[in-house]
Amino acid sequence: MRTIKEINAKIKKGEVVVVTAEEIIDLVKKKGAKKAAQEVDVVTTGTFGPMCSSGTFFNIGHSKPRIKLGGGSCKLNDVPAYCGFAAVDIYLGATAIPDDDPRNKVFPGEFKYGGGHVIQEIVAGRDVRLEATAYGTDCYPRKKLETYINMKDLNEAVLFNIRNCYQNYNVAVNLSDKIIYTYMGALKPKLGNANYCSAGQLSPLLKDPYYKTIGIGTKIFLGGGIGFVAWQGTQHNPTVKRKDNGVPQAPAGTIAVIGDLKQMKPEWLVGTSMLGYGVTLTVGIGVPIPILDEEVVKYAAIRDEEIYTQIVDYSQAYPQMIPGSLGEVNYSQLKSGKIIVQGKEVSTGNLSSYSKAREIAEELKSWIKKGDFLLTEPVAALPGAESGYTFKPLKERPIV
Amino acid sequence: MVSKRIVLHFPHRLVDQPIVCKLVKEYDLQFNILKAYVTPQEEGLMVLELTGKEENFNQGIEYLQSCGVKIQPLSQDVIRNEIKCTDCGVCVPICPTGALVVDLLTRKVHFYDNKCIACELCVKICPTRAMEVHF
Ligand code: SF4
């Protein structure tokens, strides 16, 4: 029906028709998929949730005399960062925490500050304290470096998240008789609450369930700036069971994303503390779906009530790797605030902000309408539902 | 009958006086202590739920004030930092009083501070630590 090239031509002429992943639902309901596909060029999606496999690369520039951080150690605001590269490249992971953080010694640990918070401070333009040690070489003699760094002075600051944007996620509950603290939040005993983490009908990969348009090279909204899909995310699991509409019924596809941190904004990269669990980064991502044909628009119009996920016990089943589900619910039920689990009414909470996901979809829509954001053709596809690509558990082997 | 939650600030000189007991004996009020602290500045701080006839309630409050106790409505106790809140909603099922509610239309999370009893359960579970305790 239309190509990405044609869509870009319309964007440049200011004639493009863009709607959000929510708006397309009503449009398809009112006018039918065929008409909607004719009228709409792009559907924008969004999601804003904690994504632990996130982090940033920094190149801090060379000091005088030179220092080689590779093989040494380094900290940013007391948070350890990885520097096992060349001389002055550093990677700061979202979940890193200072060595002297009490962790879970006083349970549940508060995890007030860590990598995610440092990233947010750097994006906000604040000075961050760098402390590094090295062993010294003839060409890089210096052994110690202590300085403030600021994003504007860095050569590169690149957000590179190896797994983001889960296509669907579990609903977490607690069947035990004591409260537990998880990455899905605090779960009260005996099915005291049920926490989920997805933007449902706004979430990028749920609106393109077979990755027909989203692939490696797709340009996206990332942390308030522009990024790209770099690869399939780790733990990409496209072969899970799907409903007839193609939507996976459990956590499935993921994407790795990359983008220039210097254009990003602190309101879309938020340092986050999970009580008793750790620190992470809440990341805002929005992906445009080019409406290439009627099939694509049908998928883009999938509603919350058509997206199902599994309820999982996080007191036993999850930590012990015991497969199984306590039942299946859809996002419309989850969003109503109450679901039924084992005959009991349970209140729901979302870790992923739906209202912010909506803001992201709107923001991306306005970028495209204004002509500030052209779409890209993917250069390679993500491994698909028939690819045989799976997410394997660890096979442990005794060390001899 | 009225039932209100209030925060009492006791100056240092009043900390060891049996002031609150008088509310029961002389004003026929019932109370629940929700929280009690002595701050580092040695000011006493108590969060009470006070129940009784309106007339007695008002007289009881007057009595407390006449002793030099400062009174503050409880809603100022836990406040939400609106800039930090991302409207995720993970606090909603944790709040025992329904003070945190998702607006079904906007999907934003409302904080009804008049319903808040300052139990502070939401304070540490909020991923961005947007719920702040203020005294
Ligand atoms: S948990 Fe915190 S950030 Fe999330 S809605 Fe509640 S107050 Fe806002």
Ligand code: SF4
């Ligand atoms: S302090 Fe307690 S009552 Fe107040 S909003 Fe938080 S959880 Fe609800």
